[in-house]
Amino acid sequence: MKILVTGGAGFIGSNFLYYIAENHSDYSMVCVDSLTYAGNLYNLSSLISDSRFVFYKADITDVKTIDKIFGKENPDIVVNFAAESHVDRSIENPGAFLDTNVIGTQVLMNASMKYGVKRFHQVSTDEVYGDLPIDRPDLLFTEETPLHPSSPYSVSKASADMLVQAYNRTYGLPATISRCSNNYGGYQFPEKLIPLMITNALQDKPLPVYGDGLNIRDWLYVKDHCSAIDLIIHKGKEGEIYNIGGNNEKHNIDIVKTVLRLLKKPEALITYVKDRPGHDRRYAVDSGKIRAELGWTPKTDFDTGIEKTVKWYLENQKWLQDIEDGSYKEYYDKIYGGRDE
Ligand code: NAD
Ligand code: TYD
Numbered sequence: 001m002k003i004l005v006t007g008g009a010g011f012i013g014s015n016f017l018y019y020i021a022e023n024h025s026d027y028s029m030v031c032v033d034s035l036t037y038a039g040n041l042y043n044l045s046s047l048i049s050d051s052r053f054v055f056y057k058a059d060i061t062d063v064k065t066i067d068k069i070f071g072k073e074n075p076d077i078v079v080n081f082a083a084e085s086h087v088d089r090s091i092e093n094p095g096a097f098l099d100t101n102v103i104g105t106q107v108l109m110n111a112s113m114k115y116g117v118k119r120f121h122q123v124s125t126d127e128v129y130g131d132l133p134i135d136r137p138d139l140l141f142t143e144e145t146p147l148h149p150s151s152p153y154s155v156s157k158a159s160a161d162m163l164v165q166a167y168n169r170t171y172g173l174p175a176t177i178s179r180c181s182n183n184y185g186g187y188q189f190p191e192k193l194i195p196l197m198i199t200n201a202l203q204d205k206p207l208p209v210y211g212d213g214l215n216i217r218d219w220l221y222v223k224d225h226c227s228a229i230d231l232i233i234h235k236g237k238e239g240e241i242y243n244i245g246g247n248n249e250k251h252n253i254d255i256v257k258t259v260l261r262l263l264k265k266p267e268a269l270i271t272y273v274k275d276r277p278g279h280d281r282r283y284a285v286d287s288g289k290i291r292a293e294l295g296w297t298p299k300t301d302f303d304t305g306i307e308k309t310v311k312w313y314l315e316n317q318k319w320l321q322d323i324e325d326g327s328y329k330e331y332y333d334k335i336y337g338g339r340d341e
Contacts, residue, residue: 002028003233004075006060006108007082009033011188012123012222014043016081019226021047028052030073032066033082034059041331042319043187048335057332060104070111077233078112079121080105086191087127087153091277094152101156102163109167109175120175121233122164126218126245127154128179131280134216137249140286141179143241150278161241168239176236178229180244181285184305185222186312190320193217194306197256198313199320201265211275213253216282220246221305224298231294242294245285248302255306262310 003020007013008031020027029047033039035057047053054073058065060082082104084090084097105122112120129141130148149158167173182193190199197207228244236242253270260267290296300308313320322328 001026001077002030002073002075003077003079004030004032004070004073006032006078006080007039009035009039009041009043010081010085011038011043011185012183012225013081014187015185015222016079016226016229017044017047017053019223019230021050021052023230028054030054030056030069030075032056032058032060032069035329035332036084038085038189040187040189040323040328041335042322042328055336057336060108061099063107063110066107066111067114070115074115075117077119077121078108078117079123079229079233080108081123083123083157084153087151088191088276090151090153090156094156097152097156098159101153102159105160106163109164109173113167113171113173118174119233119238120164120173121229122160122175122177123229124161124177124179125154125157126179126181126243126283126285127151127280128158128161130154132282132284134214134282137284140284141243142286143179143243143289150280165239174238176232176238177241178232178244179241179285180225180228181218181220181246181283183222183225184219185309186316188222190323193252193255194259194309195313197259198263198310201260201263201269202313202317204265204269206271207256207260207269208271208273209253209256210273211279213256213272214251215279216249216251216284218245218284219248219250219255219302219305220244220298221300221308224300227299228290228296231290231296235294242290243285243287244290244296245287246298246302247287249282249284250302258306259310262307
């Protein structure tokens with residue numbers, strides 16, 4: 001089997017490629033990533049010399065190049081992680097989110113139809129459902145919850161989901177969609193809550209908490225997200241949507257305090273700052289369907305996962321440093337410089 005993974009140089013995509021390499025030794029892997037600011041080829045450094053792995057620096061909105069890659073590689077399975085993924089950036093510059101997250105998905109689906117891909121999997125988010133009230137812990141997002149996205153990011157993801165459903169229904173594209181809660185773990189770009197707080201705390205810089213810090217997210221260790229996608233692409237039913245969640249709701253402020261405790265840094269570093277416009281209050285996911293139908297269970301509880309995560313960043317401070325000084329951008333040229341895609 002050949003699996004083509006887009007956005008594989010990002011946080012979840014790189015974790016997923018390692019997951020496939022470890023769990024499907026007979027698979028070959030193709031990674032397509034345009035290496036935006038969030039793409040870091042260092043994330044894949046242990047795979048680069050693996051004969052089962054090929055990397056293409058390419059933009060998923062580039063019809064000609066994507067067609068060429070699909071024609072050459074003929075993948076069996078496509079998993080689309082490539083996306084602009086940061087809500088704050090979508091508020092500043094929504095256009096890039098519509099291009100990559102919506103049009104890019106369409107380009108990939110057209111190529112998948114043309115080259116007979118057997119499964120197209122769209123990696124989506126629980127944010128497409130909008131938010132839930134803080135004072136109704138009984139309410140969770142199910143796959144039947146109406147889409148009600150609030151940020152340009154979540155609108156772009158919801159639009160892509162609807163387009164995937166349309167391609168499945170209208171053209172018979174063998175597609176599945178997963179909607180996952182907030183991930184944490186190694187290789188996450190330090191603009192997202194957990195790695196940002198770790199990075200700042202390590203440098204004794206203020207930890208910016210938006211608003212009152214009482215917004216709630218449901219956190220899932222990234223490897224558990226990878227195992228869920230692995231199950232869906234192999235056993236999930238075409239045309240279906242699967243929610244994936246950690247059953248692990250936390251207030252942002254409690255996450256920040258946990259990070260400080262693990263790093264033995266003072267809570268005095270916490271700084272409340274202006275709230276994010278349109279800030280979703282609470283996300284909480286009902287993953288009953290994937291548990292019942294595919295037998296998925298997350299393996300890592302939050303206490304273990306956050307300890308592992310903090311340890312990963314402590315042991316990979318060079319990785320953080322290369323992002324901070326921008327040198328991670330040069331790694332592609334060092335490895336593949338001069339290569340014609
Ligand atoms: P990320 O920002 O870390 O990585 C995104 C990757 O996509 C980067 O390597 C980037 O270079 C690449 N990319 C961006 N635009 C591209 C383009 N036009 N062409 C080719 N490559 C491009 O994101 P992530 O956190 O790893 O998220 C991966 C996917 O999972 C996204 O689709 C996101 O919506 C979804 N998701 C993320 C979370 C989370 O908590 N991080 C939760 C649920 C769903
Ligand atoms: P984030 O990691 O950006 O993920 P998302 O917005 O997709 O859930 O943010 C997680 C939560 O943390 C969200 O409620 C916003 C909050 N947050 C802060 O309080 N401070 C920060 O510096 C960041 C980046 C996020």
